[in-house]
Amino acid sequence: MGRGHSQIGSLSAVLFDLDDTLLDSLEARVKALERILASAGIFQFTAKQFLQSLKGAQLKEALSQHEATKEVAADLFEDYRRAYWIKERGTIRLYPGVKSMLEELHSRGVKLGVVTQKGREFEVDGQRAGATKELEELGVLYLFSVIVGFEDMLYTKPHPNGVNIALSRLTVPPEKTLVVGDSPADIGAALAAGCWSCLATWGIPTPENSLDEVQPHLVAETPEVLLRLAFG
Numbered sequence: 001m002g003r004g005h006s007q008i009g010s011l012s013a014v015l016f017d018l019d020d021t022l023l024d025s026l027e028a029r030v031k032a033l034e035r036i037l038a039s040a041g042i043f044q045f046t047a048k049q050f051l052q053s054l055k056g057a058q059l060k061e062a063l064s065q066h067e068a069t070k071e072v073a074a075d076l077f078e079d080y081r082r083a084y085w086i087k088e089r090g091t092i093r094l095y096p097g098v099k100s101m102l103e104e105l106h107s108r109g110v111k112l113g114v115v116t117q118k119g120r121e122f123e124v125d126g127q128r129a130g131a132t133k134e135l136e137e138l139g140v141l142y143l144f145s146v147i148v149g150f151e152d153m154l155y156t157k158p159h160p161n162g163v164n165i166a167l168s169r170l171t172v173p174p175e176k177t178l179v180v181g182d183s184p185a186d187i188g189a190a191l192a193a194g195c196w197s198c199l200a201t202w203g204i205p206t207p208e209n210s211l212d213e214v215q216p217h218l219v220a221e222t223p224e225v226l227l228r229l230a231f232g
Contacts, residue, residue: 008196008217010230013172014105015163015195017181018116018131020203022098023138026051028091032083036076059117085129094138095203101223106143110231111170113146115162115179115189120149146170157181158188158214163195178229180220187214198226 019025026048033047050062063076106112114131121130131149135141146169148162155161167174179190180198190197191214199216202223220226 008178008229009175010232011110011178011196012176012231013111013113013167013170013178014226015113015115015166015177015179015190017183017186017200018114018118018134020182021180021186021200022094022102022114022140023092023134024095024203025092025134026204028087029084031091032080032087035083036079039079040076082124085124086127089137092134092138094140095223097202097223099138099140101226102140102143104227105231108231111146111172112144113148113166113170114144115148115157115166117150117156119151120147122151157183157185158192160189160193163189163193167193167195178218178226180226184214187216190216 016022019029029051030047033051037047037050051059059077059080063080102112114135116131119130121128121132123129132141132147135144135147146166148166148169150156152165153159153162163174163179167177170177174194175196178196178198179186179193180200181187181190182200182203187197187199196218197214197216198218198220200223201219201221218225218229
């Protein structure tokens with residue numbers, strides 16, 4: 001089921017957030033953060049609580065703030081990044097219904113893109129890492145015409161910079177584009193760019209009160225909801 005789809009106009013492109021929208025990586029992120037918090041002697045909160053409190057904010061900034069206030073000597077973000085990206089294959093997965101939804105949209109000629117706070121392409125300890133590697137591992141990279149990562153942006157969500165970069169590369173106008181994400185930051189970026197917005201709740205549900213300042217055009221409880229929209 002979805003709410004609000006009748007107000008969305010005809011679309012030619014869909015831009016997706018990555019983590020907690022397309023990609024179920026929470027377990028891998030939690031395990032990586034648990035290791036570095038424990039090694040730094042931080043036990044005031046759990047890794048899962050910390051990650052879920054971000055609401056789309058940049059992890060590096062949140063860890064740096066904690067590092068400064070708690071006077072933790074370790075470089076938490078670099079330790080976390082290394083712990084996450086050297087994870088074993090099979091620890092991340094697409095949410096149920098996501099792959100078939102992407103394949104169907106692609107077959108209809110819809111331009112697809114990803115705008116993520118993650119790095120797009122880089123190396124960790126001599127190994128390939130980044131959003132493109134994860135999408136490649138999961139067999140869906142070929143479906144996307146553009147991937148915009150952290151290194152491509154001057155400003156992160158909810159600033160529209162990343163969305164605007166994707167629109168420019170796809171050569172599609174914002175009024176023909178839907179932005180799909182799980183957080184208020186995703187919705188804020190979509191609205192600031194003039195795009196249609198969709199809150200995806202099939203991954204990690206977003207509390208209603210966290211959306212007081214931004215209201216999505218559509219709320220989708222399953223990926224299949226997107227296939228009911230008009231494209232052309």
